[in-house]
Amino acid sequence: MSKYTHDNNYIYYEDTNIPRNKLNIRNLQKLEEEEQKLLLKGYEHFHKNLAENTIFDENYFKELHEKTFNKLYDFAGEYRSVNISKGYSTFCQVRFLEKTSNNIFKKLENDNYLKDYAEKSKEEFAEKIAFYMCELIALHPFLELNGRITRLFFDMIATYNGYEYIDYQGTLKQNDEDNLFIQASIDCMSGNENQMFQIIINGLKKAK
Numbered sequence: 001m002s003k004y005t006h007d008n009n010y011i012y013y014e015d016t017n018i019p020r021n022k023l024n025i026r027n028l029q030k031l032e033e034e035e036q037k038l039l040l041k042g043y044e045h046f047h048k049n050l051a052e053n054t055i056f057d058e059n060y061f062k063e064l065h066e067k068t069f070n071k072l073y074d075f076a077g078e079y080r081s082v083n084i085s086k087g088y089s090t091f092c093q094v095r096f097l098e099k100t101s102n103n104i105f106k107k108l109e110n111d112n113y114l115k116d117y118a119e120k121s122k123e124e125f126a127e128k129i130a131f132y133m134c135e136l137i138a139l140h141p142f143l144e145l146n147g148r149i150t151r152l153f154f155d156m157i158a159t160y161n162g163y164e165y166i167d168y169q170g171t172l173k174q175n176d177e178d179n180l181f182i183q184a185s186i187d188c189m190s191g192n193e194n195q196m197f198q199i200i201i202n203g204l205k206k207a208k
């Protein structure tokens with residue numbers, strides 16, 4: 001059984017919301033700074049390595065998490081083995097995680113991993129991204145950093161199709177109530193992708 005099962009004290013330092021980390025950073029601000037540094041490096045690495053034959057499959061998705069955060073977290077690249085929720089939302093139950101993930105990525109494969117949107121309309125592309133974004137948000141497969149890795153994933157797909165990174169334009173505010181991305185994510189949980197579509201379409205711009 002994984003060491004990340006059941007015991008929250010294994011995941012977070014006792015009585016905190018600070019995940020145990022390899023650098024033993026126990027100050028939230030410091031940890032966020034470190035995460036931000038690693039995320040930027042992750043963006044650079046995966047952007048540099050984008051190629052015609054890149055496949056945006058489950059392995060790639062896990063690799064984004066693994067390569068980006070391996071320096072900091074033991075759970076980098078690993079799907080969680082505890083059930084988690086945020087606010088009133090409960091994400092995919094652990095016992096369905098693997099199967100649900102397979103189904104999502106199977107669908108994505110049938111859509112050729114969204115690799116054919118350079119010539120199609122922005123609306124069609126935004127609809128597809130919103131659909132899969134919502135699916136991956138409801139899956140919430142990692143213990144932490146789901147939002148950032150999911151956005152990184154679609155930023156690479158956007159780049160592949162000749163777009164800039166998606167501009168979330170202040171939808172990612174610090175407090176949850178003003179955070180339109182979280183509000184859109186809550187809607188995703190009940191299968192309503194409209195708000196997410198709006199965020200994505202507003203944020204998609206062709207690269208020059």
Ligand SMILES: Nc1ncnc2c1ncn2[C@@H]1O[C@H](COP(=O)(O)OP(=O)(O)OP(=O)(O)O)[C@@H](O)[C@H]1O
Nearest residue numbers: 086087088089137143144145146147148182185186
């Ligand atoms: N109440 C909620 N209901 C549904 N989804 C939520 C809720 N709160 C947050 N989320 C989703 O979970 C993501 C945050 O998950 P997690 O903390 O694992 O990722 P993160 O990268 O650390 O956070 P963030 O996306 O805020 O940078 C958000 O981006 C959003 O998509």
Ligand SMILES: [Mg+2]
Nearest residue numbers: 144145146147
């Ligand atoms: Mg988080």
